[in-house]
Amino acid sequence: MNDFGEAFAAAFWLIATLDPDLYEIVLLSLRVSLTAVLLATLLGLPLGAAVALFRFPGRQVAAVLLNALMGLPPVVLGLIVFLLLSRAGPLGVLGLLFTPTAMIIAQTLLVLPIVAALCRQVVEDLWFEYEEQLRSLGCGPGRAIPALLWDGRFSLVTAVLAGFGRASAEVGAVMIVGGNIDHLTRVMTTAIALETSKGDLALALGLGLILLVLSLTVNGTAYLLRGAARASGL
Amino acid sequence: MRRFGRWLGLGPALALAALLLCGPEAAGAERYFTLATTAATDNSGIFGHLLPRFTGRTGVTVRLLAVGSGKALRLARNGDADLLLLNDADAERRLVADGHGLERVEVMYNDFVIVGPEADPAAIRLAETAREAFARIAALQARFAAAGDGGGAHARELAIWAAAEVDPQAASGGWYRDSGLASGTALHAANDLGAYSLTDRASWIAFANRSALRLLFDRDPALFNQYGLVLVSPQRHPHVRSLEAQTFLVWLTSEEGQATIAEFRLEGQQVFFPNARPPEE
Amino acid sequence: MSRTILPGGLQSVSFEAGGERLIEDLTLTFQPGPLSVILGPNGAGKSLTLRLAHGLLRPSSGKVFWTGGPDAIRHQAMVFQRPVLMRRTVAGNIDFGMKLQGWSRQERQRRRERVMTLTGLTHLAQRPARVLSAGEQQRLSLARAWAIRPQVLFLDEPTANLDPTASRAVETIVTAIHESGTKVVMTTHDLGQARRLGEEVFFLHRGKLVERGLAKRFFEQPKTALASAFLRGELIW
Numbered sequence: 001m002n003d004f005g006e007a008f009a010a011a012f013w014l015i016a017t018l019d020p021d022l023y024e025i026v027l028l029s030l031r032v033s034l035t036a037v038l039l040a041t042l043l044g045l046p047l048g049a050a051v052a053l054f055r056f057p058g059r060q061v062a063a064v065l066l067n068a069l070m071g072l073p074p075v076v077l078g079l080i081v082f083l084l085l086s087r088a089g090p091l092g093v094l095g096l097l098f099t100p101t102a103m104i105i106a107q108t109l110l111v112l113p114i115v116a117a118l119c120r121q122v123v124e125d126l127w128f129e130y131e132e133q134l135r136s137l138g139c140g141p142g143r144a145i146p147a148l149l150w151d152g153r154f155s156l157v158t159a160v161l162a163g164f165g166r167a168s169a170e171v172g173a174v175m176i177v178g179g180n181i182d183h184l185t186r187v188m189t190t191a192i193a194l195e196t197s198k199g200d201l202a203l204a205l206g207l208g209l210i211l212l213v214l215s216l217t218v219n220g221t222a223y224l225l226r227g228a229a230r231a232s233g234l
Numbered sequence: 235m236r237r238f239g240r241w242l243g244l245g246p247a248l249a250l251a252a253l254l255l256c257g258p259e260a261a262g263a264e265r266y267f268t269l270a271t272t273a274a275t276d277n278s279g280i281f282g283h284l285l286p287r288f289t290g291r292t293g294v295t296v297r298l299l300a301v302g303s304g305k306a307l308r309l310a311r312n313g314d315a316d317l318l319l320l321n322d323a324d325a326e327r328r329l330v331a332d333g334h335g336l337e338r339v340e341v342m343y344n345d346f347v348i349v350g351p352e353a354d355p356a357a358i359r360l361a362e363t364a365r366e367a368f369a370r371i372a373a374l375q376a377r378f379a380a381a382g383d384g385g386g387a388h389a390r391e392l393a394i395w396a397a398a399e400v401d402p403q404a405a406s407g408g409w410y411r412d413s414g415l416a417s418g419t420a421l422h423a424a425n426d427l428g429a430y431s432l433t434d435r436a437s438w439i440a441f442a443n444r445s446a447l448r449l450l451f452d453r454d455p456a457l458f459n460q461y462g463l464v465l466v467s468p469q470r471h472p473h474v475r476s477l478e479a480q481t482f483l484v485w486l487t488s489e490e491g492q493a494t495i496a497e498f499r500l501e502g503q504q505v506f507f508p509n510a511r512p513p514e515e
Numbered sequence: 516m517s518r519t520i521l522p523g524g525l526q527s528v529s530f531e532a533g534g535e536r537l538i539e540d541l542t543l544t545f546q547p548g549p550l551s552v553i554l555g556p557n558g559a560g561k562s563l564t565l566r567l568a569h570g571l572l573r574p575s576s577g578k579v580f581w582t583g584g585p586d587a588i589r590h591q592a593m594v595f596q597r598p599v600l601m602r603r604t605v606a607g608n609i610d611f612g613m614k615l616q617g618w619s620r621q622e623r624q625r626r627r628e629r630v631m632t633l634t635g636l637t638h639l640a641q642r643p644a645r646v647l648s649a650g651e652q653q654r655l656s657l658a659r660a661w662a663i664r665p666q667v668l669f670l671d672e673p674t675a676n677l678d679p680t681a682s683r684a685v686e687t688i689v690t691a692i693h694e695s696g697t698k699v700v701m702t703t704h705d706l707g708q709a710r711r712l713g714e715e716v717f718f719l720h721r722g723k724l725v726e727r728g729l730a731k732r733f734f735e736q737p738k739t740a741l742a743s744a745f746l747r748g749e750l751i752w
Contacts, residue, residue: 132571132595137611138616151601232645
């Protein structure tokens, strides 16, 4: 129990005194995960909408695949990206392994199925409801996409938040492709894994507390959004 | 549909632009190289002592990958690391023989220790050799927490079991617990299980969470732990940052580098001992 | 409104779904002028006829024609029995149709103010559309359709889900739209409403056109036995 109290006290001290190492790690985590979520959103929304609205061969397979990939363990994805970016792999010439860019790529691929699959569901439901009216207004599926994404905005923001939650909490993918290099690719989750293995629990716990606050913020935002959406009849 | 095509392309185009914008660290004029070493070595904290002094002297920064020994060797074979600092001489020599490593240079050593519960049920404090200590543990079927990560401590531990003519795999899950963890983490397991464990001295001293564990046995030649540097071959992997890696190798084996190793203290104790020798052929 | 799309209508149109022939060899023409009402019992194919004429459904055989070519849907609008409103404000819903027509911001704003005044929605402009009452929602559907100044407006049972007060408000708006020069084609099962609004009647039964004529004449002297049974309130099937 003594350990517990001491670790918490030390963790709060690190947070309160703006420990530079701690905040460098926090900022890198945010940079990597937010960039990945941004990229996954830019790619995932059109992809999800296309699978929802257009009839093409393999569409059903694509829908099932997106749903299945939502649950892919981060380590597996990390391993695949590692093999691709390794000097011995097909994209080795880019020299991206063990850089923040590699971590962003891995997390983008991790978040992409979440955003795309949830977007597909939202857009498909809306289109089912709107189709006749929109066609009547002279609006086919292609032109409808921006409108459907806008009308599904609350659900889609929730999907993006879910993606951010997954990205910021995962350790497997960033550990493998980033390598947990101090001052370069060390993020919150990999630092926690490392410090725990060293037995230095204060920094690990401090970062854990920040992750917890982050997760609470994300979920709180999602909750408030749902409330706002319900209030406006969405 | 044509309108949509334009729109559909917009997302990925923006995504690509954003990725390009956020990737400057991949290029740049920074002089650096990638050093792969074991997690146990890194956990000792020695790199926090060595690297700033090296960078201050040469302007070269070091990207340190602390991974399992097996993974480090794999990185070298793939050309994903520029220099290795490991404690697995046989594997390092094999790497050089296979042409992936240019040369192996011994730089320093530390030693392994056997830790366990203070009560020491197997009485290994009384053992003459590491082999005897292990035999006593096996005879009593006292719990043993192994680092199953394929790292240096793991390799050494298996060698001592073999010398003691014990097959720990037969007892796996019983008194022998293979955590599959790096040796630093295995110490946590040992602590919780009240088990014995083999670890390197630096990891032991750095392990801040030792409530019930004690150092019970050390100072046996069988526990001697030599570290070597292996330069990844630029002939085999033309993209490696050979110049920067070589700079580190030269510095670490120089008088100044060797003195810097000797200066390092962990809780007031010296844990690494410089012993640089000329490269092996 | 450079050129008119009227007259238009269906020519020998049949429509099948699920192996069943729901519309059979239907020919009818909508002329400029009179407010047309499509009457008939449940299952007569009234809604299908509107959707076929509007281009939402493709006929199995026969053809739908509008003067002036294939993009006639741009000059038409439709209001459905159950309003389909988007997840935006009242103003945003009205704006949406006009944006699709490619109108400028000022044009849209002027037109929006106008139709909101005409439909009594001005005070609700910034309200989310989907929290409105059923009557307000249907008025909004009409406003959205009217905003784009369609040459033809199809109404599918526009008051089926409304109470009498709300129905009366909708009828007033429909009359105003008709008087503004838009050709209105509506279905209804409410004979009172058909008498109040209709100037021309198409009477359908089982996917076929049974009788057509001016409303006054149709209601006073139906030519067919089916129509007179229907007008007497007898169930015909």
